Amino acid sequence: MSGNGFFDEMHGRDGRVRAPYSGIARWLKDTPGATFEAKRQQADLLFQRLGITFAVYGSTAGTERLIPFDIVPRILSGSEWRKLETGLFQRVRALNMFLHDIYHGQEIIKAGVIPSSQIIRNALYRPEMKDLDVPANVYVHIAGIDIVRVAEGEFYVLEDNLRTPSGVSYMLENRSVMMRLFPALFHDNRVAPVAHYPAELLRRLRSVAPPMADSNPTVAVMTPGPYNSAYFEHAFLAEEMGVELVEGKDLFVRGDAVWMRTTEGPRKVDIIYRRLDDHCLDPLAFDPDCTLGVPGLLSVYRNGGVTLANAVGTGVADDKSTYLFVPEIIRFYLGEEPILNNVPTYRCDRESDRAYVLEHIHELVVKETQGSGGYGMLVGPKGTKADHEKFRALIQADPEGYIAQPTLALSTCPTFVDEGVAPRHIDLRPFVLTGKDGMAVVPGGLTRVALTSGSLVVNSSQGGGTKDTWVLED
């Protein structure tokens, strides 16, 4: 089933079943196709009934739909996972140190590792954060690091998501649906559990309460509202953690604290796990036209009356132009070699890189420096001549707005599609938590799969699906 020069997670390159997949390969062989079809329909029904849907921007077909769920799991061995885990901790630890530094002494700029223009002129840099101390110096409490694999033992970080990464609810629901559909599989394979993620998250959020909070701090999840694409996830996490799900209108600032409007009057909030962007947090401090936030929130935050997770201003560290410097960032703060590599990246604001990109655009993936979610990107080999021309013009008009990367040979994983079980390209987003007492990552993550044959775009907004992700206990 492998072929086309791609590394297949089940069959490697030579067609022999790799060890972590031996149980699933047998299962695939022994299970009749009709059973898969029936189970897939059952899964669709479960997701539909549970209302696990997401909203698609710019879609005319309706504002809600299901993310397709594929019933063939993606599997990592215990040793593969341990290497990923170490690399993820290293990377997120360095990024937190980087954020603390650029909002304080800026040693990394003084040392000449990163040009100051890269930081100060970045639209995601928040001068409001300068010299502000956040509890335990943690900026990124929740990170979603996108990882792709191209060969045995060869993983690359594609993107760091350090603002409001989403998808963890799918990791949890996919597992719970798999266990419901195929209980026997979990009996035969030793799969590390993921269900404790909300408990880990809550513990770490509570660990970064503001100094003035009492010993039993109040956590709330803040959502832009039911029409946000990830609303289901916000509600899911609040429910699983047993904390309030609030919108801006449920909160107000009085004195040096943030309060929730309750049926019994105001109640103080200490830690806000906010799932809306910096610019919407406070209309007095940021975008006055965004009404989703809380007037005065930033001033309370700056006075240490409330903790925001993630901190304000983390976008400067996950911006695609900063991404280029992450290996240097790791070396600078930790004195270690990066365990997980970056994908080689061309910066369109560098003349030689730009010339290369313009010439080779048909073989590159071009991304907006500050974009996310697969919007506004070009996959060169899939694009038409007109697409190439359009992006050439865009790059020339705004070189700083774009980066380009070689089209990666993303690994494939067997996937149940209309024509049966066939290889489809996948990636992986594990979720890394950081609190006062250290870091955690539950074994697994969100595996996204491009359901169209040959497609390399896994984003759900672009028709991708998801899989349950197994880490085997060895």
Place this chain on the structure above:
Amino acid sequence: MLSSTAESLYWMGRYIERAENVARIIDVSHRLEAQGRMHGGTESEWSAVLKILTAEAQFSERYPHADQESVTAFVTIDQKNPSSIWNCVYAARENARALRATISSELWECVNSTWLGLRDLDMAGLQARGAREFFDWVKERSHQFRGVAHGTMLHNEAFAFNRIGTFIERADNTSRLLDTKYQLLAANTGEGANADPATSYYEWGAVLRAVSAFRAYHQVYKDVITSERVAEMLVLRADMPRSLRFCFDNVTSHLESLSGGRQLECERLAGEFRARLRYGRMERILETGLHDFLEEASSRIASIAIQLSKDFLMTV
């Protein structure tokens, strides 16, 4: 609890109940139609449906005249009628969506499945399903909603707000249903000793069936159906689940649990109304006129609803 959460719970309860009530009201007229006992021409019976729902004006904007098909379409699947069953379920589901972190997943699934069963329904689909079957389905979904809420939610303040929504809506509906039918049927059948027993049996029988009280009536009164007793049953009986008394016994007890010793105006208003229902006598109410009594009841229910929002939703 967040005020906005309380508000969503309350409205989720109200909208599901309203969907059920609309189904019950239109069901009465379908029953009468099937029995061929529509009085004063069919027009007035179908107009009565609109009157109970205070939707005459909205209806006449888009439909030339009120007959079985137009009124049925208007109150069931019409997406432009804010009180259609379609819109009630839609609104209940939107509120439930904002409550994903509060209500049990079973309750969300119940509301969501109801919505999915209705979302794409059109008139052809409704006729294929059978109008009466559809009304039964709506009632069943509402029964399920209450049962799931009762059996899966913590019986805490969230539950109380949901129940208060249910009973405020039900009381309002019972009051309006009884008022409209009483006026219409008194004109047709005469009152008291002049009433035609056969007409009373069918007409009031349909009303009793609409509120699931046909059998209960016979268990309680063991006698012919009279308008006075129907009124007594729907206003004063403490054991009749759709009576005003029953609704307000529930509203006051839930408010008591919510107020937690605070002096709340809504609790006082509800208690005052409940006292009237508890200590009232049907003969006295009929002497001064049932219509006046029910009109006052409706306005009291409305003020209590407004006061509820002042006491719980606008606390800051």
